[in-house]
Amino acid sequence: MERRTAGVTFAARLAFEDIRHAYGENQTLRGVTLTAEPGEVLCLLGPSGSGKTTLLRIAAGIERQASGRLLLNDREIAGPGGYLPPERRGIGLMFQDFALFPHLTILDNVRFGLTALSRADGRREAMAALDRVGMAHYADNFPHALSGGEQQRVALARALAPRPAVLLMDEPFSGLDSRLKDSVRAETLAILREARATAIVVTHDAEEAMRMGDRIALLRDGLLVQVGTAEDLYHRPTSLFAAGFFSEINVFEAAVANGHADTPLGPVPTPDLREGTLVSVAIRLPGVVISESGAGVPARIVARRFLGVEELVTVAVPGGGSSVDARIRAGQLRHGARDVSLTVNERDILVFENSGQTA
């Protein structure tokens, strides 16, 4: 009997080439070019409505793009040259609610995608997939007997059982409570690594993207803003938007004068920018250092919020107009402290030329 995924290499390259799509007047994707490399976990990150799910639906073949090409291992699977229907792509899907069929056993749920196999082969493959996620002993149970995290693992087994060349996951952990989320996420990542699957994971949570992704593709309004490792996006964001997505920041607008941009926290050198250039200076919250004695910009504490390990402090800077936020180690500042001075860690300052973008 023919294997449904026969001929497909496990761990494939999936390339989006200038993908455009619209729903009526709404331009959802405006030319996205992006490649998921074999065996990597690529996270699609972006705010609600940025086009992440649409891109995933196009990859799966549920949606057909208006223009552009989709290539699986250099073979065009959607585009002017042809269109391969979803069931022949060897691309697996795991959606947000990962709904298991309540009336089927765990084994039958996993076997569901293996209909091209003989009964015995289907059972063997499904058991192997369940074993991989540590759920083989639940094979004869029904979904309602399982916790949310266990159900998620079964859903992962179901998605991996047909050995997809690429696995697409849309907010796969959003249904789990936050305590469970961390462990299930770590387990999922380990299973993806072991299966050496290429995976594209959609999330709107930057920390989740940093935890899971070998690389992260940041989307906004249907455009790819930046793609790179977590370190690239955190340390070298190319826009104020990217900076604001990966860290909490204070933002100050300024015009470059005498090689500096003036901020309420002091002048920031801008050696590469022309005089008069309008810039946004972003200062990460943990980069604002507060002390009760010592040099720095004088400021007054206006609010403090205890957050456990850290404390969120809001200070007013005389003549600064707006307030400044800082994240400090809890207990570092005396209870009742009022007049303080501020300095800034250089590595937490980012300067962006203004081009009409907002955080």
Ligand SMILES: Nc1ncnc2c1ncn2[C@@H]1O[C@H](COP(=O)(O)OP(=O)(O)OP(=O)(O)O)[C@@H](O)[C@H]1O
């Ligand atoms: N079937 C549809 N019909 C009409 N408009 C749609 C449809 N699907 C998506 N859209 C619109 O396309 C845009 C992008 O949606 P998409 O779901 O791809 O974004 P997203 O980044 O995944 O957002 P979220 O995180 O909220 O799921 C949105 O403005 C959305 O309203």
